[in-house]
Amino acid sequence: MPVLTRLIPSPVVVDISRGALDDLAGVLADQRISGSGSLAVAISGGSGRVLKERLAPVLPGADWYPVTEGTIDAAVKLADDMKGRKRYDAVVGLGGGKIIDVAKYAAARIGLPMVAVATNLSHDGLCSPVSILDNDNGRGSYGVPTPIAMLIDLDVIRDAPPRFVRSGIGDALSNISAVADWELSHQVNGEKVDGLAAAMARQAGEAVLRHPGDVTQDAFLTVLSEALVLSGISMSISGDTRPSSGACHEISHAFDLLFPQRAALHGEQVGIGAVFAMHLRGAREEAGLFADVLRRHALPVLPGDIGFTVEEFVTAVRYAPQTRPGRFTVLEHLDLSEDGIRDAYHTLVKAVGQSPDSHSGGR
Template identity: 75%
Template sequence: MPVLTRLIPSPVVVDISRGALDDLAGLLADQRISTNGKLAFAISGGSGAALRERFAPLLPNASWYEVGGGTIDDAVELADAMKSSGRYDAVVGLGGGKIIDCAKYAAARIGLPLVAVATNLSHDGLCSPVATLDNDAGRGSYGVPNPIAVVIDLDVIREAPERYIRSGIGDVISNISAVKDWELGHEVRGEDIDGLAAAMARQAGEAILHHPGDVSDDGFLQVLAEGLVLTGISMSVAGDSRPASGACHEINHAFDLLYPRRAAPHGEQCGLGAAFATYLRGDKDTAKLMVEVLRRHELPVLPADIGFDPDEFVEAVAYAPQTRPGRYTILEHLDLSTDQIRDAYADYAQTIGS
């Protein structure tokens, strides 16, 4: 009997631990990512400067590039600068989500592998095959290869603003709603669903939903970081963002597009979107549990928590399906009018309490 299998695109190294950065130089050489230290580091202008001071003496053959922001133009400028400055073995994205997304896009553009070194846990992009970058139309998602290695030093993560760690909690929990939307698309429209990708994304979300710890707890940070990495890999397994992006992310994207100057961090909006989408799906018990956990982690569960009034939230939900044409979620399935969304939100707010 033939044995059928598949290869899963994933990093060759995942190091999530306290002090993981202490051996970054050794990891890059020992894993044959770069035997001579010819590396292009992408860093921010803020916290990146301190990290450069720390690692530049250990990697004398590396070049350092400061990333201006999180736009497609920034990523193209980074790629052009790296390409014109010499030959490198790999690109190292050292920083938060914007830095890593720019580095992912730049590495893909010049055909080099990427090492993702995360300094916060704000969202699942650190290990996903997607770079999310601002563009003239708002914000776009660009397909890129997975990182060849992921390094997350929990000691460094602790130095990040807590809001950007809590944001990752909302992003991972939203997987639970996203997988439900994927299953809905399978049931109603016959969409293919990848059971392995769905399982990876859902279990990452469930692990956070039922974990008793918080961001002050190393054990919780470990589970959160692992959940973000698994979510990224689940998207590679599926060949699509479907395992981690449903109505929750449509609502998030609507906030970004309608209120670009007021939008909250990605994971905060996704967590709120997931709780509301779960309620729309009729699963009130899970919605209440999500709300309880989000509140425990000081994450928003009502639009007022991030500075929006109910009418603005209703507008975002009504607009949300336009952000992902062709994607089938509970929003497309119910096809609610604005008045129906307003009534549903009033019921949701009353059910979960203020």
């Protein structure tokens, strides 16, 4: 009889609730992640430093490591510092996406399990098998194990800057566009699509797209948190970022590389990329819905909303396929000239309307 099941790499604990942070010590002990309490905790200079004061009394065996940069050098240094200190049971990443990405890489480098404790919801890297880190060539994606546990305290999330919470909305919605790109590659090139990973990523995006709430409500924050966690797990299932990264992310990476001093938040940029990609593939109704939902959540829709001119956007879109060689999306499929991109953009503006704060000049 054939084996009809498969193992799915995922955290042993996912706790998304108010007061989840108060259960951290119990989770570590109950799940036998750290019986001795010997922990290395990577913290940000902002929310992480504040929460250290709250957690230090219940984690007496922890050593605290401030992380200031989301770079490969910072991740390697963190790993080296932990190796030179003492033997730890696990690494805890306490902060936003940058801190968690650094902690994931450092934990993988020294062979320790990693616990992710998110203080904002800026993107879906919280629970993914990938660390996005800046390097000498710009920014790179590094494969790492999925966190062994994931805690999101809604009370902590409420204290985060609203922009860093809304950013995750754009990243979640972009799943829908990314899966469409994956299916396009299957139709054109025969690329294999993992149905479970695609379904998980798409439904995560749809849950956020269709939810009537906003970031002031626990119900919406729970759905958004779950969507970002499911996006990460979908990438573990597929073994790459395909379920959550398509043309939308290529455009965002192009912004990062071409305009590093002016790039916006990741989720803001991929949201803009997703609207444009859906428009390119002829899904005009969906592109309009994306735009409406992004605006309802005070997120950018057009490049002018984050300070980029039309010509800068055209340059970024034309360059975008170079950011992910070998990945096939609607951008590679259409292979538009600069004039073609410009025409598509102007058609999009007519379809979704100019945002009130959009402008044609740079920041």
